Amino acid sequence: MPAIDPTGGTCAVARTITALGDRWSLLVLRQAAFGTTRFSEFRQRLGIATDVLTDRLQTLVDHGVLERAAYQEEGSRTRTEYRLTESGRDFQVVLGALGGWGREHLPDAADAGARWHDAAGRPVRVAFVDVDGHVLDDDQVTIERP
Amino acid sequence: MPAIDPTGGTCAVARTITALGDRWSLLVLRQAAFGTTRFSEFRQRLGIATDVLTDRLQTLVDHGVLERAAYQEEGSRTRTEYRLTESGRDFQVVLGALGGWGREHLPDAADAGARWHDAAGRPVRVAFVDVDGHVLDDDQVTIERP
Numbered sequence: 001m002p003a004i005d006p007t008g009g010t011c012a013v014a015r016t017i018t019a020l021g022d023r024w025s026l027l028v029l030r031q032a033a034f035g036t037t038r039f040s041e042f043r044q045r046l047g048i049a050t051d052v053l054t055d056r057l058q059t060l061v062d063h064g065v066l067e068r069a070a071y072q073e074e075g076s077r078t079r080t081e082y083r084l085t086e087s088g089r090d091f092q093v094v095l096g097a098l099g100g101w102g103r104e105h106l107p108d109a110a111d112a113g114a115r116w117h118d119a120a121g122r123p124v125r126v127a128f129v130d131v132d133g134h135v136l137d138d139d140q141v142t143i144e145r146p
Numbered sequence: 147m148p149a150i151d152p153t154g155g156t157c158a159v160a161r162t163i164t165a166l167g168d169r170w171s172l173l174v175l176r177q178a179a180f181g182t183t184r185f186s187e188f189r190q191r192l193g194i195a196t197d198v199l200t201d202r203l204q205t206l207v208d209h210g211v212l213e214r215a216a217y218q219e220e221g222s223r224t225r226t227e228y229r230l231t232e233s234g235r236d237f238q239v240v241l242g243a244l245g246g247w248g249r250e251h252l253p254d255a256a257d258a259g260a261r262w263h264d265a266a267g268r269p270v271r272v273a274f275v276d277v278d279g280h281v282l283d284d285d286q287v288t289i290e291r292p
Binding site: 013021092095123125127128135143 | 156157158159160161162163164165167168169172173176179180181209210211233235236237238239240241242243244245246247248249250251252254256257259260261262263264265268269270271272273274275276277279280281282284286287288289290291
């Protein structure tokens, strides 16, 4: 009964958790999905300490989910902003899954948070789908233990 | 530009991240999805310190994703095991999303981790789906910022 490799090793679930699965990294990714790109806005929106934010942004850049870009407002010096890469945009389905679970299992009467919509403005959810594109109920799905 | 409520507040994504979004909680949930129920097996499989495991199991029980049950092996005293509740089983789609992202964006040549299958043994993935049950590409989905 071997212990898992603490870096995640051969299990992709554990690799993702090890790379990005801490509260602040996930909250920064959520905020980036809302369109935030600037250090000062991440800091204010999340109420996160400057040193922690600096560390998490670096980690997210290291893992290729955010990338740095320069921007300049008139009369100001050039600053750095953080943009989601394609890999970071692909993380949206994880955020959608976290939100769907939270709305169902940690209900909040004032629920007014992030929601995902289709082009027609209708709500979408996150689910298991098979190779033919059919949506499956959770009890139609089994996990293959490594 | 208000800071988010550190407990997650009105955003279901943030609520879930705040409740369960730390590495060990997520790794314990992943291990529970593989069928692990006993303290000693969690400890060995995850290589987690006893006090950290005790804390995370309590947190997961507090959030209603695990529940305690008694078991007894012949000749031994009664012990406690930890079983996924319905809420915990519903978290599987989040684990599936984490795994799908990791397989694509943190590739590992020896990838041999958890995979989810349908009843016919075919691989399944996690995706956004609309209210009619159609699978959507990520670029067909937009986030409504709170």
